[in-house]
Amino acid sequence: MALGFASAAMAEMGPIESRQACMKANGKMMGVMVPMMKGEKPFDKAAIDAAMADEAAACGGWAGWWGEDTKAGGAVETYAKDEIWTDKAGFEAAGMAYGKANEAVKAAADEASFKAAFPALGASCQGCHEKFRRPKG
Template structure:
């Protein structure tokens, strides 16, 4: 008992552990803090207390989120239709390989790619919504899509009809003929309703 050291010895005082406890307190400047009551639920009269300094953080954050949400809503339509058209491009690449003789004609491959193209077109055509005429992101859609909706719908119908004819082919000769028809339908729509990429 007489030779206790360390923390226990320090507790006993200077004669036992040979150390003294020092307590230092750092004093911070005292600033008055205002707390503002914010109505959380008007029906039940619930209130939350928020410091004005925190309000300065909350208000800009809410404004940024609201603006970003509105931008993303329009950007989403543009991005969705562009993603659909990229999928169409992949299917057209498979068709081009068959037409050039790089791959053998296979009715199952043609049907699979035609089905993929059909789903991609559905997604793309559904996303030419009002308010998505301009980006960001950059869009190549012409204003005629919205100023001539009947013409745009007719071009869409022609594209689906040509795609159905392609999917129904059973030999290479019929495939090449139907692919030409699909190419004309795509060109007709792009000429009137899509501006060229720079």
């Protein structure tokens, strides 16, 4: 039921707000996983699965949020760089790398496989942010 409410709320947002909500959900997901990766918290597959489900629900409309009309942002500040639109192939490749890494983490059934899969997920986030997202501030 919570996913239904989240989806309804996301549908009412514009594309930039939806992208930002997706990134916040991604940050929360990473906040669950990074301490496990560092050994600061015990491996908890259920917590990982829940965080990944929340992120998936928040990011479900990703493909439709990158229209040419969202480049400037208008009344809503955006941190998206022009490279998203000028290097579409690179942006799509970065998204595919993230999706592949995300699936590998999702498939990890134990701490060892999680710790083997997680670095690629972190690297895909970092790589995309470096090339396609301008710093806040």
